Amino acid sequence: MANEVCFRNMDLERPWLMEQYRSRGGYDMLTRILQQKTPPDQIIDEVKASGLRGRGGAGFPTGLKWSFISRNAPGQKYVVCNSDEGEPGTFKDRDILRYNPHQLIEGMIIAGYAIGATVGFNYIRGEFWEPYERFEAALQEAREAGFLGTDLLGSGFDFELHSHLGGGAYVCGEETALLESIEGKKGQPRYKPPFPAHFGLYGRPTIINNTESLASIPVILEQGGAWFKNLGVENSGGAKLFSISGNINNPGVFEIPMGTPFSTLLEMAGGMKDGRRLKAVIPGGSSSPVIPGEQMMELTMDYDAIAKAGSMLGSGAVIVLDDSNCMVKILERMSWFYAEESCGQCTPCREGTGWLYRVVSRIENGQGRPEDLDLLDDMTVKIAGRTICALGDAAAMPVQGMLKHFREEFEYHIEHKKCMVD
Amino acid sequence: MGFKNAPMTTIKPFQAKQTLFNPEVRAEIDKWMAKYPGEWKQSAVMAALRLVQDDNGGYLTEELMDQVAAYLDMPPIAVYEVATFYSMYELKPVGRHKVCVCTNVSCMINGSDRIVEHMQKRLGIRLGETSEDGRITLKEVECLGACGGAPMFQIGKKYYENLTPELIDSILDGLE
Numbered sequence: 001m002a003n004e005v006c007f008r009n010m011d012l013e014r015p016w017l018m019e020q021y022r023s024r025g026g027y028d029m030l031t032r033i034l035q036q037k038t039p040p041d042q043i044i045d046e047v048k049a050s051g052l053r054g055r056g057g058a059g060f061p062t063g064l065k066w067s068f069i070s071r072n073a074p075g076q077k078y079v080v081c082n083s084d085e086g087e088p089g090t091f092k093d094r095d096i097l098r099y100n101p102h103q104l105i106e107g108m109i110i111a112g113y114a115i116g117a118t119v120g121f122n123y124i125r126g127e128f129w130e131p132y133e134r135f136e137a138a139l140q141e142a143r144e145a146g147f148l149g150t151d152l153l154g155s156g157f158d159f160e161l162h163s164h165l166g167g168g169a170y171v172c173g174e175e176t177a178l179l180e181s182i183e184g185k186k187g188q189p190r191y192k193p194p195f196p197a198h199f200g201l202y203g204r205p206t207i208i209n210n211t212e213s214l215a216s217i218p219v220i221l222e223q224g225g226a227w228f229k230n231l232g233v234e235n236s237g238g239a240k241l242f243s244i245s246g247n248i249n250n251p252g253v254f255e256i257p258m259g260t261p262f263s264t265l266l267e268m269a270g271g272m273k274d275g276r277r278l279k280a281v282i283p284g285g286s287s288s289p290v291i292p293g294e295q296m297m298e299l300t301m302d303y304d305a306i307a308k309a310g311s312m313l314g315s316g317a318v319i320v321l322d323d324s325n326c327m328v329k330i331l332e333r334m335s336w337f338y339a340e341e342s343c344g345q346c347t348p349c350r351e352g353t354g355w356l357y358r359v360v361s362r363i364e365n366g367q368g369r370p371e372d373l374d375l376l377d378d379m380t381v382k383i384a385g386r387t388i389c390a391l392g393d394a395a396a397m398p399v400q401g402m403l404k405h406f407r408e409e410f411e412y413h414i415e416h417k418k419c420m421v422d
Numbered sequence: 423m424g425f426k427n428a429p430m431t432t433i434k435p436f437q438a439k440q441t442l443f444n445p446e447v448r449a450e451i452d453k454w455m456a457k458y459p460g461e462w463k464q465s466a467v468m469a470a471l472r473l474v475q476d477d478n479g480g481y482l483t484e485e486l487m488d489q490v491a492a493y494l495d496m497p498p499i500a501v502y503e504v505a506t507f508y509s510m511y512e513l514k515p516v517g518r519h520k521v522c523v524c525t526n527v528s529c530m531i532n533g534s535d536r537i538v539e540h541m542q543k544r545l546g547i548r549l550g551e552t553s554e555d556g557r558i559t560l561k562e563v564e565c566l567g568a569c570g571g572a573p574m575f576q577i578g579k580k581y582y583e584n585l586t587p588e589l590i591d592s593i594l595d596g597l598e
Contacts, residue, residue: 129579165472333525
């Protein structure tokens with residue numbers, strides 16, 4: 001089965017409109033919660049039972065994250081949605097914003113109710129103008145219908161929701177950098193602890209979740225946590241959006257149960273372009289280590305299976321590479337990205353990402369030295385785990401993956417000063 | 423807890439705010455400011471910079487950044503930090519249309535090199551440059567989150583996906 005959670009309205013015409021969303025039971029869950037004054041702990045327990053894990057890439061259990069907030073602490077609390085979709089290869093949250101914005105809004109209001117927050121912000125990357133306008137129009141509809149504002153449906157619960165537009169910075173997808181950005185600063189990640197649940201936006205208790213995580217909430221509560229969990233497999237509850245791109249016939253976003261074989265997903269995406277051979281797959285966004293094609297064809301799309309193969313499911317961004325690709329050139333481009341996007345705060349990342357790029361680049365351009373591969377290995381160890389946020393790790397992991405699986409291509413480049421693939 | 427979080431407010435707030443910008447831009451900035459807690463006017467700095475940049479033909483000057491600082495009661499340095507950190511702010515004049523081409527992995531393996539080459543040849547400029555008539559600036563950008571439509575670029579607020587040289591010609595011809 002496909003399209004059961006975030007994409008369940010996709011068959012409707014203009015699914016982004018309130019009336020269409022409501023025709024499938026949209027806002028019924030919120031209405032029931034507000035009218036019956038459902039105990040917040042019951043909601044959090046249901047989310048925990050669903051096995052939902054953060055869909056932005058880290059995979060942290062959503063219900064557990066919510067339970068870190070002390071609901072009765074006095075003062076303002078916040079719900080923040082991370083729609084700063086920037087991991088190369090990921091383009092699913094854009095579709096939620098464009099096609100199903102109301103489900104995200106409903107999920108955010110419920111999240112606010114569950115943790116006792118009355119204000120939410122949706123941080124949308126600045127380049128997403130069309131999705132931003134869609135989301136704004138949906139906010140307007142929700143406000144007019146009485147789902148946003150004060151005393152929602154006479155329940156005494158207030159909730160206001162705003163969008164905040166980014167300005168072009170990958171690192172703002174890191175949750176504390178995103179909070180800094182909302183506070184009107186450059187997006188440099190904060191030290192943790194304290195975690196946002198205690199010291200978040202404006203120093204107040206905050207939960208911050210990915211767009212897909214929050215948009216899953218209304219359906220999880222409607223169908224029950226157990227239902228959602230059973231869509232997937234052990235440790236990977238539910239269905240998930242996979243953004244699949246690269247050398248394939250029909251790239252796009254597909255919502256499929258966790259644990260679906262990669263081969264099925266590839267088939268849904270139209271198979272390999274021009275009948276070429278599958279060489280490798282980057283399974284979870286450009287930060288996740290590459291997996292060779294033959295190995296990937298045996299794997300299922302869930303957290304454990306991909307982790308066992310030495311990579312990460314990440315945000316579910318699958319980049320498919322055929323045998324016309326030079327892995328050195330691919331890695332050169334990826335390393336350039338991390339060097340460009342490092343915020344500059346931690347020395348190992350600021351300097352290290354530049355060095356990774358320069359060394360990979362000299363190999364690609366026929367200037368590589370025999371000792372370069374050991375040098376790269378050594379650098380990745382000196383970056384990963386030594387920085388405030390995970391951007392350093394994200395730069396190191398693709399290098400490690402490439403050297404593990406395609407070392408001979410790098411060696412060939414160094415020795416022959418040209419590419420193995422023409 | 424040894425953590426503190428306070429806005430970077432100026433000591434002497436600028437009084438004559440109605441002399442800054444035009445009424446439309448001020449009204450838009452005010453709309454953004456209203457979203458945030460009263461003492462956190464600076465949360466509107468990103469929106470303010472974008473609005474002022476759009477109103478100034480696509481780029482920011484030091485004078486405009488200083489005005490944003492004055493309007494939001496921020497020290498100018500705090501505004502410069504933001505304007506120089508995020509890639510969507512331009513600190514030098516740009517063409518009437520800014521074409522932002524993605525060259526990241528999914529676009530690259532779907533031919534973004536050819537797309538870039540085609541535009542460079544057609545416009546007679548390199549990435550990062552503006553055509554002589556001031557019409558178009560070419561800019562290389564990182565993943566724009568539309569990999570399913572690779573190769574792609576953004577012009578102004580709009581995405582164009584599944585680009586081919588022919589499609590690019592018709593898009594560029596359609597620009598003023």
